[in-house]
Amino acid sequence: xxxQHLLDQFFTHPDCRKVxxxxxxxxxxxxxxxAAEMDHAPRELFALIRDxxxxxxxxxxxxxxxxxxxxxxxxxxxEIPVADIMYRLKQxxxxxxxxxxxxxxPDFYRAFADDMGRNGxxxxxxxxxxxxxxxxxxxxxxxxxALKLLARGRLDLIPNRTHHPAQIAALTTxxxxxxxxx
Amino acid sequence: MTVxxxxxxxxxxxxxxxxxxxxxxxxxxxxQLQELDDWNCCGATAAFSLDEPDGLALCGRLFAxxxxxxxxxxxxxxxxxxxxxxxARKRMEKDPQKLxxxxxxxxxxxxxxxxxxxxxxxxxxVLVADVSDVLEKAAADNGDTAGAVAVYYxxxxxxxxxxxxxxxxxxxxxxxxxxxxxxxxxxxxxxxCCGASHAVxxxxxxxxxxxxxxxxxxxxxGGIITTICxxxxxxxxxxxxxxxxxxxxxxxxxxxxxxxxxxxPKDLGLNKLLIPLRTEKKKAS
Numbered sequence: 001x002x003x004q005h006l007l008d009q010f011f012t013h014p015d016c017r018k019v020x021x022x023x024x025x026x027x028x029x030x031x032x033x034x035a036a037e038m039d040h041a042p043r044e045l046f047a048l049i050r051d052x053x054x055x056x057x058x059x060x061x062x063x064x065x066x067x068x069x070x071x072x073x074x075x076x077x078x079e080i081p082v083a084d085i086m087y088r089l090k091q092x093x094x095x096x097x098x099x100x101x102x103x104x105x106p107d108f109y110r111a112f113a114d115d116m117g118r119n120g121x122x123x124x125x126x127x128x129x130x131x132x133x134x135x136x137x138x139x140x141x142x143x144x145x146a147l148k149l150l151a152r153g154r155l156d157l158i159p160n161r162t163h164h165p166a167q168i169a170a171l172t173t174x175x176x177x178x179x180x181x182x
Numbered sequence: 183m184t185v186x187x188x189x190x191x192x193x194x195x196x197x198x199x200x201x202x203x204x205x206x207x208x209x210x211x212x213x214q215l216q217e218l219d220d221w222n223c224c225g226a227t228a229a230f231s232l233d234e235p236d237g238l239a240l241c242g243r244l245f246a247x248x249x250x251x252x253x254x255x256x257x258x259x260x261x262x263x264x265x266x267x268x269x270a271r272k273r274m275e276k277d278p279q280k281l282x283x284x285x286x287x288x289x290x291x292x293x294x295x296x297x298x299x300x301x302x303x304x305x306x307x308v309l310v311a312d313v314s315d316v317l318e319k320a321a322a323d324n325g326d327t328a329g330a331v332a333v334y335y336x337x338x339x340x341x342x343x344x345x346x347x348x349x350x351x352x353x354x355x356x357x358x359x360x361x362x363x364x365x366x367x368x369x370x371x372x373x374x375c376c377g378a379s380h381a382v383x384x385x386x387x388x389x390x391x392x393x394x395x396x397x398x399x400x401x402x403x404g405g406i407i408t409t410i411c412x413x414x415x416x417x418x419x420x421x422x423x424x425x426x427x428x429x430x431x432x433x434x435x436x437x438x439x440x441x442x443x444x445x446x447p448k449d450l451g452l453n454k455l456l457i458p459l460r461t462e463k464k465k466a467s
Contacts, residue, residue: 070342
């Protein structure tokens with residue numbers, strides 16, 4: 001998909017259109033607890049998009065580092081829904097197949113979606129197990145905590161389930177797709 | 183007795199004594215939370231990040247379940263569930279086409295989604311708005327006490343739903359605590375972010391966020407942290423790995439309120455915390 005098409009797609013969305021009114025004050029970047037980890041903090045990301053660099057925006061780790069704390073959205077003097085726009089960028093990146101390879105969060109979200117697709121509900125132990133298949137080091141770091149949880153009867157080995165998990169899987173395209181993979 | 187539709191969310195059952203303490207308060211305060219039959223995961227941040235229609239469909243099913251049982255509001259105990267449901271509600275109310283699409287999908291499974299979507303409330307709202315007078319009367323003089331409590335609201339309870347000073351420094355729970363004889367300390371870390379689910383893949387980046395919250399609370403004289411969300415409780419409880427200082431116990435607000443009502447610590451699931459909480463009998467005044 002060419003950049004112009006992606007740009008049009010971005011600016012067609014009512015939330016994203018508000019990026020045009022950004023005054024580049026940087027309040028969003030200053031409020032963001034994970035700005036230091038981002039390829040481009042939100043202010044810079046918006047400048048790039050307005051310059052037509054949608055491809056850079058979609059490939060950047062920025063939206064994936066957004067932790068949905070909504071500080072930026074609460075403080076933006078132009079009332080730009082910054083965090084909501086990050087969600088839109090994540091969805092566009094997934095759809096266009098251009099999320100950053102080095103980033104681990106899409107794997108975590110997929111582990112979450114897989115578990116939900118299979119059981120209708122999420123069980124932390126199972127999400128961690130699925131995620132660990134791709135990122136074993138992260139699992140190793142959590143072993144001590146896992147043992148403490150086990151000792152307190154808080155490690156769920158049997159998954160949480162709805163009556164008919166297949167219904168939940170059928171309900172969402174995401175879950176339908178992921179459910180048939182497994 | 184007031185009956186509320188209850189969406190417990192996935193993290194509730196293995197949370198450190200959240201269910202035990204909520205059940206104990208309900209019994210004492212005559213509140214009935216009726217669990218939505220066959221509830222599903224709300225999708226949290228994951229579903230909305232991957233695909234918006236999926237996120238809407240998951241929440242839409244919960245709204246339909248509540249409507250089927252005749253409820254006009256849903257009570258949650260988790261900030262992520264709370265914000266996810268409110269977000270879905272807002273999106274569908276703003277755009278009738280989105281609501282129609284979800285209703286259509288649900289109809290295939292024999293569920294009806296009516297236009298008037300249920301309101302979403304946190305259990306904290308129920309305690310503050312609906313039963314604070316009952317709570318005040320129920321406060322015990324002879325219960326256990328644990329010291330100075332710092333409220334940690336986390337992100338998604340106030341933002342992006344409230345604007346102005348309350349979005350950054352809410353005080354509703356501190357006011358409730360004061361009414362029932364709990365010492366609440368004033369601090370400015372109440373709505374800083376704990377890292378939420380990013381704390382799993384990005385433990386190194388989220389470590390400083392957790393330390394900053396705990397340090398601010400300790401500096402302002404807090405001896406116990408209390409939370410209103412399973413994710414916040416877990417991150418702060420499991421994330422205090424600094425060996426230089428004694429860690430601060432991280433509780434649920436329902437456990438702290440339970441103690442003030444004279445409910446025994448063992449009935450509040452306090453034994454499930456990773457960092458133990460020490461309580462003592464209140465001295466007779």
